[in-house]
Each structure stands twice: as structure tokens, then as C-alpha cells.
Amino acid sequence: MNYxxxxxxxxxxxNVCALARQCLPEAWSExxxxxxxAAGFDLLLAVKNDTLSxxxxxxxxxxxxxxxxxxVAPQHRRQGIASSxxxxxxxxxxxxxxxQLEVRASxxxxxxxxxxxxxxxxxxxxxYYTTGSLQATEDAILMQRLLxxxxxxxxxxx
Ligand SMILES: CC(C)(COP(=O)(O)OP(=O)(O)OC[C@H]1O[C@@H](n2cnc3c(N)ncnc32)[C@H](O)[C@@H]1OP(=O)(O)O)[C@@H](O)C(=O)NCCC(=O)NCCS
Numbered sequence: 001m002n003y004x005x006x007x008x009x010x011x012x013x014x015n016v017c018a019l020a021r022q023c024l025p026e027a028w029s030e031x032x033x034x035x036x037x038a039a040g041f042d043l044l045l046a047v048k049n050d051t052l053s054x055x056x057x058x059x060x061x062x063x064x065x066x067x068x069x070x071x072v073a074p075q076h077r078r079q080g081i082a083s084s085x086x087x088x089x090x091x092x093x094x095x096x097x098x099x100q101l102e103v104r105a106s107x108x109x110x111x112x113x114x115x116x117x118x119x120x121x122x123x124x125x126x127x128y129y130t131t132g133s134l135q136a137t138e139d140a141i142l143m144q145r146l147l148x149x150x151x152x153x154x155x156x157x158x
Contacts, residue, residue, distance in 0.1 A: 003053055003081060005088045008043035010034055015052045016043070023071045025104075025131065033057075041068065044088050046081045056085040063097035065089070065147075070101075070110070086117055096147050102140040104129055111141065119143040 008016065013033050020027035028036075036057070037043060046054035054072035058065050067089075072081045089099070102125065103110045121143055128140035 003046050003048035003076075003084070005084055006045050006047060008045040008055065010037060012043065012045060012052070012055075013037070016045075016055050016057075019052055019055065019071055019073055020069065022073070024069065026129075028069075036068075042089075042092075044085050046072070046076075046085055048076065054081045054085060056082075056089055058089060060096065063095070065093055065096050065099050067099060067101040082113055083117065090147065093147055098147055099145045101143050102128065103143060104131075105139045105141055111143075114143050114145075117145065119145045 013030050017027060017030045017033060036059070039059075041057055041059045044056045044058075045052060052073075053076040055069070056067065056071075057069040058067050060066070070082055070085065093099075099119070100122075101114065101119070103114065121141055123142035125140040125142065127137035129138040130136065131138045
């Protein structure tokens with residue numbers, strides 16, 4: 001692995017938003033991301049040769065963690081970077097019950113990624129996203145991964 005997974009903060013917002021604009025249909029503004037970090041969202045970064053190659057933004061409510069954004073730069077995909085970001089989140093989530101997320105129905109790459117990472121479909125939200133023009137909508141697929149098994153398995157190996 002020739003990249004590092006580190007915690008991010010306000011100093012990383014400009015680079016994170018630049019990567020988001022490259023990769024997501026609806027990137028957050030720098031102001032929204034700064035407000036989210038101030039409100040307690042967690043940011044993990046994958047850094048390769050001093051360059052941001054991916055990030056994972058998450059929030060937590062009680063014992064549920066919500067993955068808000070998981071992004072890897074196109075030139076760094078299929079090298080296990082998203083898997084490493086997710087594993088770092090799981091490792092830092094002892095005592096939490098589950099990971100949750102919404103993904104666009106058309107986002108086959110992300111759905112395959114999450115399926116491989118042991119997430120299961122747990123619901124749908126009809127017309128959750130707008131796409132292109134304001135009239136067009138797209139469903140969200142809700143996915144979840146229970147963490148207690150992860151923590152239990154880790155405890156058994158300690
Ligand atoms: C989804 C995304 C984060 C995956 O990042 P990544 O670093 O390439 O993922 P990994 O290398 O860790 O992939 C792990 C596994 O997920 C699956 N996977 C990842 N990308 C895939 C793709 N495009 N097609 C099919 N399966 C894929 C594969 O099983 C892969 O294992 P393999 O490479 O050994 O076959 C990346 O494609 C991305 O940034 N997409 C744009 C942003 C986005 O849609 N984010 C999700 C919603 S917020």
C-alpha cells in the first residue's frame with residue numbers, strides 16, 4: 001500500500017471539495033463541508049505522494065454511522081483505496097452498531113463496492129435524487145452493514 005489513511009480537518013476542505021467536484025454529481029460547497037466538520041462529521045483522507053487520492057466523510061447519530069461521501073480519484077481507483085478508508089472507519093467505530101448509506105440506483109460501481117464490503121440493501125427511497133434537469137429524479141438504495149459482528153470477531157481474536 002503506497003498511500004496513507006489519515007484524519008482530515010478544515011485545512012483539507014479546499015482539496016476535498018475539488019476532488020468532490022471531479023467525482024460527484026452534487027458536490028458540497030466548501031462552506032457546507034466546513035459547517036459539517038464543525039458539527040462533528042468525521043473526515044478520513046487517503047494521501048499518496050502528498051496528494052489527496054480519496055476521502056470518506058461520515059456522521060454518527062447514537063450508535064449508527066452514516067457514510068455521507070466516499071470518493072476516490074479516477075486515476076487511483078481499483079487499488080483498494082476505498083476499501084482501506086472503509087476499514088479505517090470500521091476500526092475507529094468500536095461500540096457502534098451499524099454503518100448506513102444511500103447510493104444512487106444508477107451508481108453500479110458504488111453498489112458493487114458496498115456489496116463486496118458486506119453491505120446489504122435495507123430499503124429504497126423513491127425519487128430521492130434529482131438528476132440533470134429538475135424534473136428528472138432517481139431512486140436511492142439504502143444499504144447497511146452491521147458492526148457488532150465485526151467488533152465481536154475482533155474481540156475474539158484479541
Ligand atoms: C465507488 C468508489 C469509491 C470505489 O473506490 P475504489 O478505491 O476504486 O474501490 P476499491 O479499489 O477499494 O474496490 C474494492 C472492490 O469494490 C468493487 N468495485 C469497485 N469499483 C468497482 C467498479 N467500478 N465496478 C465493479 N466493481 C467495483 C470490486 O469488487 C473491488 O475489488 P476488485 O478491484 O478486487 O475487483 C469509486 O469508484 C468512486 O470514487 N466513485 C465515484 C464516487 C462515488 O460514487 N462514491 C460513492 C457514493 S458517495
